[in-house]
Amino acid sequence: MRILRQTIPAGRTGRRSIAGRAPRARAVLPRSGPAACPSRARWFTLARSPANDLTMSDTPTRHILLGVTGGIAAYKAAELTRQLVRQTATVNVVMTDAATRFLTPHTMQALSGHPVYTDMWDPRVSNGMSHIELSRDADLIVVAPASADFLAKLANGHADDLLSTLCLARDCPLLVAPAMNRQMWEHPATQRNVATLRDDGVLVLGPDSGSQACGETGMGRMTEPDALCEQILGWFEPKVLRDTNVVVTAGPTFERIDAVRGLTNLSSGRMGYAIARAARDAGANVVLVSGPTMLAPPPGVRLVPVTSAQDMLEAVERALADCHIFISVAAVADYTPLHPQDQKIKKDARVLAVELAPTPDILANVASRANPPFCVGFAAESERLDEYAEAKRKRKHLPLLAANLAQKAIGAESSEIVLFDDEGRHPLPEATKTVQARRLVQHIARLYTAGR
Ligand code: C5P
Numbered sequence: 001m002r003i004l005r006q007t008i009p010a011g012r013t014g015r016r017s018i019a020g021r022a023p024r025a026r027a028v029l030p031r032s033g034p035a036a037c038p039s040r041a042r043w044f045t046l047a048r049s050p051a052n053d054l055t056m057s058d059t060p061t062r063h064i065l066l067g068v069t070g071g072i073a074a075y076k077a078a079e080l081t082r083q084l085v086r087q088t089a090t091v092n093v094v095m096t097d098a099a100t101r102f103l104t105p106h107t108m109q110a111l112s113g114h115p116v117y118t119d120m121w122d123p124r125v126s127n128g129m130s131h132i133e134l135s136r137d138a139d140l141i142v143v144a145p146a147s148a149d150f151l152a153k154l155a156n157g158h159a160d161d162l163l164s165t166l167c168l169a170r171d172c173p174l175l176v177a178p179a180m181n182r183q184m185w186e187h188p189a190t191q192r193n194v195a196t197l198r199d200d201g202v203l204v205l206g207p208d209s210g211s212q213a214c215g216e217t218g219m220g221r222m223t224e225p226d227a228l229c230e231q232i233l234g235w236f237e238p239k240v241l242r243d244t245n246v247v248v249t250a251g252p253t254f255e256r257i258d259a260v261r262g263l264t265n266l267s268s269g270r271m272g273y274a275i276a277r278a279a280r281d282a283g284a285n286v287v288l289v290s291g292p293t294m295l296a297p298p299p300g301v302r303l304v305p306v307t308s309a310q311d312m313l314e315a316v317e318r319a320l321a322d323c324h325i326f327i328s329v330a331a332v333a334d335y336t337p338l339h340p341q342d343q344k345i346k347k348d349a350r351v352l353a354v355e356l357a358p359t360p361d362i363l364a365n366v367a368s369r370a371n372p373p374f375c376v377g378f379a380a381e382s383e384r385l386d387e388y389a390e391a392k393r394k395r396k397h398l399p400l401l402a403a404n405l406a407q408k409a410i411g412a413e414s415s416e417i418v419l420f421d422d423e424g425r426h427p428l429p430e431a432t433k434t435v436q437a438r439r440l441v442q443h444i445a446r447l448y449t450a451g452r
Helices: 038-047 074-086 105-112 148-155 162-168 182-186 188-199 225-235 270-281 309-319 362-367 385-395 433-451
Strands: 062-068 089-095 140-146 174-178 208-211 217-221 245-250 285-290 302-305 325-328 335-337 356-358 374-381 400-405 414-421 424-432
Touching (some): 062 162, 074 089, 074 105, 074 140, 089 162, 140 162, 148 162, 148 174, 182 188, 245 270, 245 309, 285 309, 309 362, 325 362, 362 374, 374 385, 400 433, 414 433, 424 433
Parallel strands (some): 062 140, 245 285, 285 302
Antiparallel strands (some): 335 356, 400 414, 414 424
């Protein structure tokens, strides 16, 4: 058994519980405050960055034990740690011997703000039971990357190093993100091991397909840290929409004037994408019908890209067949050019008049069907929010409408929303769009379940 490689004394990160953090019921920060401890002070700064402000979040801190095994993809564990910490998780890292050849414990200590463990006989663990103690307060163990060898160990219940022993002795769920060469992944032995792990209740995320470090292309790439982070944190969300089919529209539409020009608006699509994610995390099957945005497709959501209001209407109609909840977040253009030109309109000195026709109102159309899904509308107003929002809800026959002030919401990271339903108004105080999306989904789930 090798001697501990990690050389930074635990005292530098504060004398706390064995895993380097306070017991769950207490505040996450050490009693002496962030200034007393450089690494935790840094963690505090990261976690309070505007997009992830803890004070604007309802999400409790998640305690994650991150196991890193040996493979080129180990470098992605550094970014994963950074992202998890930014999203209010505490991360305690355990590395296998092979992992330390690819990534140093110092890097992981700096990013997690906690001591890193690599050895069964670590003297910092007071009763010498590191294989039990380190996972005691963890809500979840994540092994990323999980090598072929480590999956084989897990599937067969081996316990010959700290990480495999921790996984065997745990009482919390285990999630693995495999990463290996294409042939190793496809090998029947690996597939057998993965099937065994799934049968044992282990969550397997990925791998993805793509180019590999060995120069080959195929299945075996570790899921990218942002997608992994999203799925890990989403896993914790209560599954209030399990087995529900949800259709969300998002983003602007683009109405063609000629071959190169069009009418659009400033919608970024962020709110709609956040709602699609929140619904997915709540257990729903989500179809996201999106106008043109710069956003990455949310993993685990079926994205239907569209351009114009008419395209969006047609895509929504196709997706409605077995839809339970329709959330209309898109900033659909109100008008479209009556005679779009196939060729570019040439410039001259005369005034150009473009005739505009009203677009179909997708939400009103869906809500007025004989047997409509539970319909949720959005309203961005520049004044008299309550009055206009309630009038819109009544006019479109909606059980629920989310309203906000356009000047505060468009392009912003956070928003302040008021929900209107048959019971009245429900203000959602300012928070990030991710947090607002979760609150909205919980409200929808309550009304939808009550009305079923
Ligand atoms: O009437 P107004 O455009 O303000 O209504 C906003 C709500 O209606 C949003 O939920 C939006 O997605 C939806 N809408 C629509 N089709 C349109 C216009 C708006 O679905 N053509």
